[in-house]
Each structure stands twice: as structure tokens, then as C-alpha cells.
Amino acid sequence: MLYKALHASGQSRNYVIQDLALPYATAEEFINYTADSFKIWPLWLCPLRQTRLPTLHPHNPEMEADGKTLKPMLNVGLWGFGPSQRDAFVAKNRELEHKLRDLGGMKWHYAHTYYEENEFWKMFDRKWYDGLRKKYHAESLPSVWHKVKVDPEDAKKADNSSWGKWALQFWPIGGIWGLRKSIESREYMIARNSTWKSKKGSGEGR
Template sequence: MRVTYTPARGTLRELAQAYTDSFAPRDGDPKKVPDFVETIVYTPNTAVLMTGRYASEEEARRRGNVINGVGWWFKPWFYQHAETALGRSGEFVEYVPTREYYHRHTRALFWEMKLILPFGDRWWCRWLLGWVMPPKISLLKVTQGEAVRRYYHDMHVIQDMLLPQHKVADALEFLHTEMEVYPIWLCPHRVFKYPMKTMIHPEAGFELNQRQGDTSFAQMFSDIGVYYAPGPVLRGEAFDGSEAVRRLEEWLIRNHGFQPQYSVSELTETNFWRMFDAAHYEHCRKKYGAVGTFMDVYYKCKKGKKTEEEVRAAEAAAVAEVANAEKND
């Protein structure tokens, strides 16, 4: 994989535009579109744009080319390695073995390991213990108590959001105001237009606007990943994680955004179906007799501060309410 690291500086809006330009050339030249794209926003004024193109081993081994096996246990964590681009005079290129590129964020769990094991990025820890990274997430969850889980919920952010590409700059500014979490991960995602309306769908009439990255058959979205402790928490200031997530979810609904449900969610059932289109889903549930038999997708996903038992009790109450309404009809 031929990986190009390009430093970027400016306002959040300028960084968002540089990110868009990295994979959606303004002249529409398909030869300029890379195979892989990501951007890491390190501060409100700095980011590193990364693009990857498949390359042969022969090309990688040509004289003068740099091969970097980022997957070795003793290597610096990838996000920290990429950040070194900000200290250089311009972009730089290196060749990364394809499989190691796919797993570039695995050892550090993006940058979450810095919170889990603060000294894990030190050279001596990487040399001695880097081979055991990362710890198994399921093991970490099993060993944490309810008090720790609730504290983590309030004092930590783990969110992904999918929203139209032209809204990325607005999202970065909103996140800075509401959460102030850095680094932020950006990755493009194309949402196709289908004959029927799916739960995740493009904006109505997007094909008429033809914004940067859009085509007649798909709208360009971006996944924005926010994983770390918020600035107020790091500074010892007050921070209400649940309320911040609620405001984020409301903002996403207003801006045609979608929240992957593996992240922390405070969506009410009403807001969940404001975010996701339920028409096709409900049609299938009724057609195949799933109502009252299988748990509704909202209750499969809804956690927030609720325990599993509380979620199941809420779902049972909702099913009973529907059954009573149908009986009265």
C-alpha cells in the first residue's frame, strides 16, 4: 500500500474542505481518486490527510522507497506516527504491507489505549509488552463494575456518526463546542439511492445539487469517529456525557445524520425512528409475524445508562402496550 501523509492547518472548516479535496477532486478526474482515505483531526487547527493506493511489491522495493511495517509490536502507534507529518515541511510517502495497513489502528484501538494504558505508547512498554496489544474488549467489559460503567458513560465519549459530506465542517464545529474531543477520525462513505427507501438513505433531491463527491446514483457521506475523554473532563471541569450525547443526536436528526448503534445512545424510541426510516422495517415485521415475537431493533440497541434488565423490561412494556391497543381496536 502506497500511503501518502499530508499535513493540513487552518480552521475546522478549512480542514474539512482539505479532507474532501483529498478524495473528491474538484475537477472530477477519476485518476485522482485514491483507494483508501482517512483523515485524523488532532486539534482545532491541525490534521493529517492520509490516502492509500494499492502498489506492487516490486514498486515498494524500488530504490529510495521507504517500507514501514506498522504492524510490528514495537512500532509507534499509528495515529502517533501519522502525527509526525505535522512536524515535517510537507507530505511524505511510505509503503505499508497491505494487511498491516488494514490493521493500522488495531494495536492502539485508534487512540483509546492511551486512556486504558497511559504508558502503553512508551518505547519500553512497546518493546516488552507491545505483543499483547490490544487487550480483549469483552474482557475489559466483564471486569468493570456497574459504577465504572456509569462513570465511563458520563466522562468519556465513544461516538460514530454518518452524515452528508457537505455537513462535515458544521459537525466538526458542533463537536468542538459540545464535546471538545480530539483526535477525530474522518472517513468517507458512499450512500446509494435505491428504488425503495431504506433505513439509511441519501437526502431527498441530492442528485439535483451535485455537491462535491456526489453522483447521480449516490450521495457522499462521511463517518466521523469521536473516541476519547472530552476536553472539560481532562481539565477537571463539569461535563454531562448523557446530555451531550442527547444534543448530538438531536443535531444529527436535524442534519440528516445517522448514529451507528454500537456507540453510546440516548435516543428515545420516538427520536430513533425520526433518525431511521421505519416504513420498510415495520412492513417486514408485520408481514413475517415478528411483532411480539422478536425484539424490536430499537430495544436491541438502546442502552444509554440502562442495564440489560431495564432494557428488556421497557421492551416488554412496549409490546404489551401495542397488544392492548390492538385488542381495544
């Protein structure tokens, strides 16, 4: 229900949803940067075992002492409100991407991605990826970069595509609209009517 309200309100367009993986050696510096620049708390911290290369998952080439095992990374979840103005929001995300790259980190692909195509493929093995596309006859489909990138100009046009979407940018209009749409969806009834809940007098679930 809250998820429905967030998206219906239009506030998700100004919401930072980033999962970022870094080497342990630079994680503290990155967290200090996010604290100063974004002021979003709390953060989600989770140890991350690296996927064997080649991969489209976050990775770093640092090895353990055995020279065979990739060192673990730390996943940092940065979730909270960013700048409300579209250009400032994009600039902040680009700043985050640059800082992440400087510290040897990478982001997960479901996060907002603003990399230019050449920037994106510097992080991944494109020859390997294109080989997979050819092997599975997927060359006519959009590449992973096309699927995950955010076009700032398209996003700005979407914000102003109608007076209604434009108005949602202003509080409390967006919040009231989001609450209304979430109630109308009746998604709260899903949990209320869950079959796993015991029925009154049936003795189920005991």
C-alpha cells in the same frame, strides 16, 4: 487485552463511542462543534457511499446532479472520554443527537442511542420495517429501537447495583481492576500462540 481492561474497569460507561454520518456540506460545522463541545481528537473521517432506500443505515435524501444517485456522506468517528457523571454524560449525548439531526446527519446503531421511540422512527421508514418483521415472523421480537436504545435510569441503577461497581467509577480503582482482569484473562496469549507465526527452527513463514 486492552478491550478487556476497558470494560472490566467500568470506564467504558463514560466512553463516547459514536460513528456519525453527515452530508459533506455540514460536516465541517459538525466537526467544529465536536471540537468545542467534546474536545476529542483525533477523529476518524471516512467517505461513505449511501445505501439504497429504504434502509436502517444512515442516509440523507440529497441527490447528485443526475437526480438518481444519492450523494455520498462523511463518516465521523468520535471516540473518547465524556463526562464522568452519569447525568452529564447522558445530557452530552442527547446534545450530540440534536446537533446531528439539525445538520442532516445520522448515527450508526451500535453507538449509544438515547432517542425516544418517536424520535427514532421519524428518521426511518417504519412501515417498511414493520412489513419486514411481519414477512419474517419477527413481530414477537424486540424492535431495532428496543435493541439499540440506552435507558438512562437503568444505566444509573446498574452503576450503583453493588459497592464494587460503584467503586469502579473512581480512578485509579477502576484502572487497577481492569488491568488485573485483563491479565487474568490471558488474552495476550492468543497472539503469542498464533499458528501463523513461524516456529523456531522450523523454517515456516520464510
